Amino acid sequence: MLAQQLANGVVLGCVYALCALGFTLVFGAARVVNFAYGELLMIGAFFTLTVMQTLSVPFFVALPVAMSGVALLSVLVFYLTIRPLQRRATTALSGELQIILVTLGLLYVLREAANFLWGTAPRQMDMGIHGIVLIGKVVVTEQRLAVMAITCVLVLALYGLLYRTRVGRALRAIAQNREGAAAIGLNADRITAFVFAVSGALACAAGSLLGCLYAVASDMGASPLLKSFVIVIFGGLGSVPGAIVGGILIGLLENLSGAYLSFAFKDVITFAVLIAVLLLRPAGLFGRAT
Amino acid sequence: MSILERIWSALFTVAMLIAPLLLGDYQAYLLTLTVIWAILALSMAIVLGLAGQINLGQAAFVAIGAYTSSVLRLRYGLDFWLAAPIALVAVIVVAALMGLLTLRLRGPFFILVMLAFAEIVRLLIANWQDVTNGPLGLRDIAPPEPLLGLHFETKIAFYYLSLAVLLSCLIGLSRLKRSNIGRLLIAVREDDVLAEFVGIPIMRNKILGLCIGAFVAGLGGLLLGPFLTILAPSQFTLFASVDMIVMAVVGGIATLAGPLLGAAFLVYVPELLSFSSDYRPAMMGALLILMTLFAPRGLAGLALDLRTALTRREQHDE
Secondary structure (H helix, E strand, C coil): CHHHHHHHHHHHHHHHHHHHHHHHHHHHHHCCCCCCHHHHHHHHHHHHHHHHHHCCCCHHHHHHHHHHHHHHHHHHHHHHHHHHHHHHCCCHHHHHHHHHHHHHHHHHHHHHHHHHHHCCCCECCCCCCCCEEEECCEEEEHHHHHHHHHHHHHHHHHHHHHHHCHHHHHHHHHHHCHHHHHHCCCCHHHHHHHHHHHHHHHHHHHHHHHHHHCCECCCCCHHHHHHHHHHHHHHCCCCHHHHHHHHHHHHHHHHHHHHHCCCCCHHHHHHHHHHHHHHHCCCCCCCCCC | CCHHHHHHHHHHHHHHHHHHHHCCHHHHHHHHHHHHHHHHHHHHHHHHHHCCCCCCCHHHHHHHHHHHHHHHHHHHCCCHHHHHHHHHHHHHHHHHHHHHHHCCCCHHHHHHHHHHHHHHHHHHHHHCHHHHCHHHCECCCCCCCCECCECCCCHHHHHHHHHHHHHHHHHHHHHHHHCHHHHHHHHHHHCHHHHHHCCCCHHHHHHHHHHHHHHHHHHHHHHHHHHHCCECHHHHCHHHHHHHHHHHHHHCCCCCHHHHHHHHHHHHHHHHCCCCHHHHHHHHHHHHHHHHHHCCCHHHHHHHHHHHHHHHHHHHHC
16 A cells, blocks of 8 residues: 555656756746746647647657647747846846746636637547556556656756756856856857747646646646646755655655545645745755755 | 825715716626725735735635635624624734745745645635535625614625725725835835845834735625625635736736726726626736736826826927
8 A cells, every 4th residue: 555655656756847847947047937837738738639639640759749849839938928028127026026927927828728729628648558567566557657757768868958968058057147157158048048948848748748647638737837836845946856856755745645644635735845844944955045 | 195196086986986876786796896806906916016025825815804704604603793803813813924934935935835825725615614615615695784774785785885995995005105114115125135234124014014915805805705695715716816916917006096997907898898708817818918018017007107298298399
């Protein structure tokens, strides 16, 4: 029983980690709290589904196509709404508030656009992997193993991008010190746009995996958005390892408290733990003090 | 307050007082809706304007006000006028506690914690079946009982009650803005480090700002139960807080008239265009984006700009 709950928690945690990664990247590099992130996730799932249906290709072919589509959308969002505000802002605070307002607006607009394009009825998405694996007494579906594998591949790719490429180094420089990076000639706007692209691609992957595990629906974005908030605060806003560890911790916490304490109150417990973490360690488990 | 402003306020009050006498039942309903939304938008504008913070937990204060008073009335048979102050005390106590918890947090951290707090409140309401009737919600919430010979059973009477609450809030806030406390709050909003440096107790002021906003939100919550006659946890999601933000931002937060304009705009424009309610969220979102990008001071700000432009042209002509 305990082993089964732990296994379920880890699988759920992997998807959560993937959700939180794109969110935390954008905060780390651009100081943007993106409330429309959950909707990018949802649109990503619909993109994947649409590509699968119109071109009748399997999930694993459709996913990269959809990921580049959402990356493009995310960059568009940055150039049209967030960059003008960042340029205009007189103080960091007013800029931050206005960006949050705009992303809240985008949340509504993107959701309604999805309702308009794809309707409100939930749809099924099939990854094409079926079957069950028994590890000791623990039952895991092969689909869930595939979800974990995809997460691992994407996390490794992200680490490669951040630590093995020039653009990754520039990105980390921007995250560490925006003014300093600008002073040595880095183009902050282009790198931020790149971060939005990566964030959109990750959102699409996370959304598509959630769509396979549960269902694809226009209201599927709200829950991962809230979970991403909790995870990045847990792990530290802007921290990549924090998002991964935080995601898995939250997945475990949810499954264990749901199984052993109270299923109805599992989200309450998660949020309460979150507030406790913030009070004891405001910067999060892996966060830098600001 | 300048003479012009006094005249406008008096005109507005008179118009709001006689309006329902000229209108039918449905129009009175819309007007009451506008007034209640205006109270809620005002509560958000206080937090945005005086504390400089986005409070995505504001809906939770509305929910606490609405649910506490309605549960006390329905389950314990209390009078509205006895339940209301108890509910308001509950709102302020919770707000003060949240203030104590969050006072060290800034920017995104404050927003996220208040969001988490609002979710906790909503989930507690949805799951505390014995008291709140869970997701099905409370039904048949009666109009307030008569007080001092005044009756509130009719729609028009309830409208006047809501209007009285709104006007008291407006008067109270315009006094607050010009008082020492208001100036202290603005100083803390502008630069809390500097404010602390010159000896302003910022912790106390931050908590106070949150409590004043919560108090007004709670007042709106008190009216919400009898107005809608039903309460359900689904009314108090993140999106309820966002609706309040949209009204405050569309109207503009710099003036007290802003949230009123915003509430009126968002109640009447869909009504006049005979919008299907399906388009409402899309309109809210588009408005929030466009206003933030192109008119960050809201409709009230646009009106002020227009006035300055006109007076300038007159001077030019002379």
